Amino acid sequence: MQLQLHRPICFFDLETTGVNISKDRIVEISIHKIFPDGEEKTYTYRVNPTIPIPPATTAVHGISDDMVKDEPTFEQLAHEINNIIKDSDLAGYNSNRFDIPLLAEEMLRAGVDFDMGKRHAVDVQNIFHKMEQRTLVAAYKFYCNKDLTDAHSAEADTIATYEVLKGQLDKYPELENNIKYLSEFSTQRKSVDFAGMIVYNKEGEECFNFGKHRGKKVVDVLNQEPGYYSWIQNADFPLYTKKVLTAIKLQGFNK
Template sequence: MELKLNRPICFFDLETTGTNVVKDRIVEISILKIYPNGERESRTWLVNPEMKIPAESAEIHGITDEKVNDSPTFKELAHRVHDMIKDSDLAGYNSNKFDIPLLAEEFLRSDIDFEMQKRVAVDVQNIFHRMEQRTLSAAYKFYCGKSLENAHSAEADVTATYEVLKSQLDKYEELENDMNWLSEFSNRQKVADFAGFIAFDENNKEKFTFGKYKGQLVDDVLDRDPGYFGWILNSDFPLYTKKILTNIKLRRMSK
């Protein structure tokens, strides 16, 4: 089944130095852009992370320090990447939990203010897990009847993710071929920041999802413990989380 699109959607995948959203960096990014008329555009870039690629990460994706030594940094690529995705919804495999938060961090480090307010994100892994509970390779085999060659190559993974979503729409009648609906279905909770440290409650108010104030409203915590704001800003939280928390504090001050 082909996707019903009101605007372009970019399937993307990152290979990285590790899994820490704050400290790790992108070493490869691949984007497959699907337009409403069915046309496709794809780009893949190797990225110099400006840090050593750990051996355990290189063993997974095959990208070594030598391979990216002469590649551009993300800051040098940032405007080209942003130009490709700025008018599009986003989709990926485990993208809500990892790829989008890490991409947002890289954009902010490159002085590009990346936002999600005017777009939706479809996480194909979450659809798969709600339906079948498997990995991407198993999903590709299960839905498409194919073996995933070159797994953990960004380009192979992003193409497989696109094909899996189309096959999911064919298989499950209850899934709607609508990006807004799929975005809601594939998001396990509505978060204010990409990394999920601040989420919205049933009344659409921001609450903390971690630590000693887990489940408590951000506004209430800032009233009772104003020093908590400074602690987060000075700790190893994602830049986007700090930005959202600062926006909440400024909103309170304006009132």
């Protein structure tokens, strides 16, 4: 089944130095862009992360320091990558919890604005887990009857994820072939930022989801304790969380 698209969607996968959203870096990114007219394009980049790749991580994806030492940094690639994805919705496997947050950190670190507010995110893993509870390798075999022999290669994982989503649409007629629906279905929690530090309450108001102000409305905390904003901005929080907090603060000023 082909995707019904009103605008392009970019399936993407990252290979990284680790799994810490704030501190780790991209070493490879592959993007498979599908256009509403059915055209497809694939872009794959190796990236110099500017920090060492731990041997245990190299053992997983096979990319070593020596393999990327002469590659461009993400800062050098950021605008090119942003030009590919800026008009698109995003999709991936475990992308809501890892790939999109880490990509946002890299973009913001490179001085490129990154905002998910006007696009949808489809996490194929969440759809899979709601339906079958398996891994990408098993999903590829289950939905596509193919063996993922090159797992942990960003390009192979990216294209496999795209094929799995099409297979899911074929298998489950109750799934709507609509990116907005798939985005909502594959979202597990309604958080304002990627890290889940700020979430919506039942009234749709932004609330802190950590620390001494857990459960309190952000606007109330910022009004009653202005220094809390500065503390977060100067502490080791994800850049996207800081960006979201600033936007909420500015909304209060505009009102």
